[in-house]
Amino acid sequence: xxxxxxxxxxxxxxxxxxxxxxxxxxxxxxxxxxxxxxxxxxxxxxxxxxxxxxxxxxxxxxxxxxxxxxxxxxxxxxxxxxxxxxxxxxxxxxxxxxxxxxxxxxxxxxxxxxxxxxxxxxxxxxxxxxxxxxxxxxxxxxxxxxxxxxxxxxxxxxxxxxxxxxxxxxxxxxxxxxxxxxxxxxxxxxxxxxxxxxxxxxxxxxxxxxxxxxxxxxxxxxxxxxxxxxxxxxxxxxxxxxxxxxxxxxxxxxxxxxxxxxxxxxxxxxxxxxxxxxxxxxxxxxxxxxxxxxxxxxxxxxxxxxxxxxxxxxxxxxxxxxxxxxxxxxxxxxxxxxxxxxx
Amino acid sequence: xxxxxxxxxxxxxxxxxxxxxxxxxxxxxxxxxxxxxxxxxxxxxxxxxxxxxxxxxxxxxxxxxxxxxxxxxxxxxxxxxxxxxxxxxxxxxxxxxxxxxxxxxxxxxxxxxxxxxxxxxxxxxxxxxxxxxxxxxxxxxxxxxxxxxxxxxxxxxxxxxxxxxxxxxxxxxxxxxxxxxxxxxxxxxxxxxxxxxxxxxxxxxxxxxxxxxxxxxxxxxxxxxxxxxxxxxxxxxxxxxxxxxxxxxxxxxxxxxxxxxxxxxxxxxxxxxxxxxxxxxxxxxxxxxxxxxxxxxxxxxxxxxxxxxxx
Numbered sequence: 001x002x003x004x005x006x007x008x009x010x011x012x013x014x015x016x017x018x019x020x021x022x023x024x025x026x027x028x029x030x031x032x033x034x035x036x037x038x039x040x041x042x043x044x045x046x047x048x049x050x051x052x053x054x055x056x057x058x059x060x061x062x063x064x065x066x067x068x069x070x071x072x073x074x075x076x077x078x079x080x081x082x083x084x085x086x087x088x089x090x091x092x093x094x095x096x097x098x099x100x101x102x103x104x105x106x107x108x109x110x111x112x113x114x115x116x117x118x119x120x121x122x123x124x125x126x127x128x129x130x131x132x133x134x135x136x137x138x139x140x141x142x143x144x145x146x147x148x149x150x151x152x153x154x155x156x157x158x159x160x161x162x163x164x165x166x167x168x169x170x171x172x173x174x175x176x177x178x179x180x181x182x183x184x185x186x187x188x189x190x191x192x193x194x195x196x197x198x199x200x201x202x203x204x205x206x207x208x209x210x211x212x213x214x215x216x217x218x219x220x221x222x223x224x225x226x227x228x229x230x231x232x233x234x235x236x237x238x239x240x241x242x243x244x245x246x247x248x249x250x251x252x253x254x255x256x257x258x259x260x261x262x263x264x265x266x267x268x269x270x271x272x273x274x275x276x277x278x279x280x281x282x283x284x285x286x287x288x289x290x291x292x293x294x295x296x297x298x299x300x301x302x303x304x305x306x307x308x309x310x311x312x313x314x315x316x317x318x319x320x321x322x323x324x325x326x327x328x329x330x331x332x333x334x335x336x337x338x339x340x341x342x343x
Numbered sequence: 344x345x346x347x348x349x350x351x352x353x354x355x356x357x358x359x360x361x362x363x364x365x366x367x368x369x370x371x372x373x374x375x376x377x378x379x380x381x382x383x384x385x386x387x388x389x390x391x392x393x394x395x396x397x398x399x400x401x402x403x404x405x406x407x408x409x410x411x412x413x414x415x416x417x418x419x420x421x422x423x424x425x426x427x428x429x430x431x432x433x434x435x436x437x438x439x440x441x442x443x444x445x446x447x448x449x450x451x452x453x454x455x456x457x458x459x460x461x462x463x464x465x466x467x468x469x470x471x472x473x474x475x476x477x478x479x480x481x482x483x484x485x486x487x488x489x490x491x492x493x494x495x496x497x498x499x500x501x502x503x504x505x506x507x508x509x510x511x512x513x514x515x516x517x518x519x520x521x522x523x524x525x526x527x528x529x530x531x532x533x534x535x536x537x538x539x540x541x542x543x544x545x546x547x548x549x550x551x552x553x554x555x556x557x558x559x560x561x562x563x564x565x566x567x568x569x570x571x572x573x574x575x576x577x578x579x580x581x582x583x584x585x586x587x588x589x590x591x592x593x594x595x596x597x598x599x600x601x602x603x604x605x606x607x608x609x610x611x612x613x614x615x616x617x618x619x620x621x622x623x624x625x626x627x628x629x630x631x632x633x634x635x636x637x638x639x640x641x642x643x644x645x646x647x648x649x650x651x652x653x654x
């Protein structure tokens with residue numbers, strides 16, 4: 001017996017302190033990223049994986065990718081990644097937050113989550129392109145012929161809420177008379193491609209000729225609706241996507257996309273872990289460094305693109321302020337108010 | 344909200360409700376027959392997903408929509424054979440095997456999608472519809488209810504065919520006996536295993552067809568996990584409707600209508616919690632079926648393996 005009873009608590013406290021500070025000032029050798037779906041969705045999962053890979057390459061680290069994990073319990077995977085030597089685990093789904101924080105404390109490993117920050121182990125990243133969505137709203141307002149624009153989302157996640165609100169603000173900034181239609185496919189309808197098509201068809205039938213769609217896998221159902229339907233007046237329907245670039249599979253309806261480049265965000269996390277500042281500030285996409293930007297396609301007229309560049313400059317300079325709304329109730333209230341004012 | 348109430352919008356809502364209901368009708372009817380024969384098919388979700396993948400792959404691969412339906416049926420039956428071998432023949436726990444089928448198919452179809460479709464995301468053209476003369480011209484409801492793909496009408500007729508089968512054929516009686524009192528069926532000289540196999544395979548075929556409808560007509564594309572719980576909803580519908588095929592259809596249509604009503608409320612800007620709106624379809628279906636179907640009961644030998652000579 002090395003410690004007697006009186007010394008044991010003190011030794012335990014010292015050991016605990018040593019363990020709890022072990023995560024700080026760490027050298028990052030390996031980054032791991034977990035995604036709920038395969039990284040081939042031209043969206044959330046693919047951009048998350050590509051962002052982590054870009055960060056690993058930029059900082060010279062190893063990368064472990066765990067994809068297609070679903071939306072259930074990922075604690076075993078998190079523990080396994082920590083045991084495999086991951087120094088930073090990016091839990092790339094809002095549903096992973098609670099489990100990731102638990103495992104961060106249990107395994108003394110850094111995790112990046114989407115909802116909260118608890119330095120030194122837990123860092124929060126807010127992946128919302130609300131400013132890019134504002135630009136998308138301006139674009140939609142300039143391109144609509146029917147004067148009705150639809151927003152279709154696969155859930156009420158903070159990211160989608162922020163972007164829906166940013167988009168609505170953009171529309172109203174240049175065309176306050178525009179009618180907005182807002183529909184949620186389901187509580188977590190990220191793969192509900194049939195539901196997405198059904199809801200989008202209803203929104204198009206209500207007169208919308210531009211659809212701002214946020215959905216992961218279900219985005220393809222929205223695209224199907226856009227490609228196979230016209231408005232009641234016979235107008236072509238445009239689609240504005242988010243996160244990824246679907247140009248390579250476009251059939252002539254992809255107007256733009258609010259692109260997310262997560263590489264700079266994850267790179268900064270690695271630097272902050274090594275500088276003992278991880279989690280002290282949240283990480284976000286921004287227009288300034290291009291980590292959120294609007295995709296330019298051939299369907300956007302030059303004069304409209306020039307206007308968008310001008311609006312972008314004003315957002316960056318602070319002349320135009322985009323309100324960040326992430327709460328579901330606040331987002332719904334904003335949409336209802338917008339719909340009511342137009343009617 | 345009033346500005347929304349155009350014929351086009353109402354037609355889209357009704358049409359959407361019917362299309363959303365069809366996979367549930369098909370899978371629910373299959374489950375009902377399986378349960379009637381004493382086999383609880385928890386793997387229905389996996390069979391829908393398998394049918395969705397096979398149907399879409401066949402349709403994209405040049406077999407056409409109907410070839411896709413055939414592929415969906417075959418895929419569903421192939422998966423149902425797992426139930427037959429492990430549960431009907433070997434007497435292994437039906438719930439465990441069903442869960443294994445769903446988990447396995449979810450993984451396999453995601454993998455196949457990743458290999459074959461994930462870079463190109465092929466999409467099918469809009470399905471060809473057949474407007475029923477006269478009925479499809481009824482103002483407001485006609486375009487939404489009577490202008491659909493032929494398979495939609497077939498699905499709506501299926502409950503009546505099964506109603507006749509259950510009440511007017513020996514096969515129907517045998518299926519009921521296999522689920523209620525298999526030893527009596529055996530004593531009458533009818534092969535219980537074969538009867539239960541028929542029920543289980545029919546469930547697989549209908550779930551596979553429902554899945555193919557989901558990917559070919561409902562969405563025109565396949566993405567991993569796209570069944571999105573349809574199989575479990577169909578199981579609930581089959582259980583609550585008990586022995587009545589038409590009630591499965593009624594429940595599924597009510598579910599679809601509630602989905603469309605939820606969309607209409609959202610699009611109209613009605614500011615009530617979305618969780619409440621989205622709970623509506625589930626709550627309505629359960630309330631109606633429980634209220635009107637509470638006297639019905641499940642087969643006595645449901646989920647129980649049958650071995651000759653054992654009590």
